[in-house]
Amino acid sequence: MKKKEKKNYLDYIPICAPGFTWEEKKGIVTIKMENKGFYNWLAQKLFKRPRFSYIDLDEFGSFVWKQMDGKRTIYEISEMVREHFGDRAEPVVERLVKYFQILYRNHFIGYVTEKK
Numbered sequence: 001m002k003k004k005e006k007k008n009y010l011d012y013i014p015i016c017a018p019g020f021t022w023e024e025k026k027g028i029v030t031i032k033m034e035n036k037g038f039y040n041w042l043a044q045k046l047f048k049r050p051r052f053s054y055i056d057l058d059e060f061g062s063f064v065w066k067q068m069d070g071k072r073t074i075y076e077i078s079e080m081v082r083e084h085f086g087d088r089a090e091p092v093v094e095r096l097v098k099y100f101q102i103l104y105r106n107h108f109i110g111y112v113t114e115k116k
Helices: 038-047 059-067 074-089 092-105
Strands: 013-016 021-025 028-034 052-056 109-112
Touching (some): 013 074, 021 059, 059 092
16 A cells, blocks of 8 residues: 655645736736636626726735746745745744635646646
């Protein structure tokens, strides 16, 4: 019987989902998200809802977003956050893990399985 290998979440390598575009202004990242699907289409036609939504990240989120390059692990990004923001970022690991879980659940990011 093969033993199941445990994965450490800090070893995950986050990448931006390919379906989103983003831009940076004055250090703040804005993600452009197209509202797709039947219900979004219906809301656009009936209630004049916009086709695109724009999500502004805060200072910490913008910094983290710009560090995702498909090569850095969550641990490496946490060290960069700690170095850049100091004590303001603490508890950095817990905050970062929760942040990545939210981004993943909302399909803004994915994970690369192996370090390149």
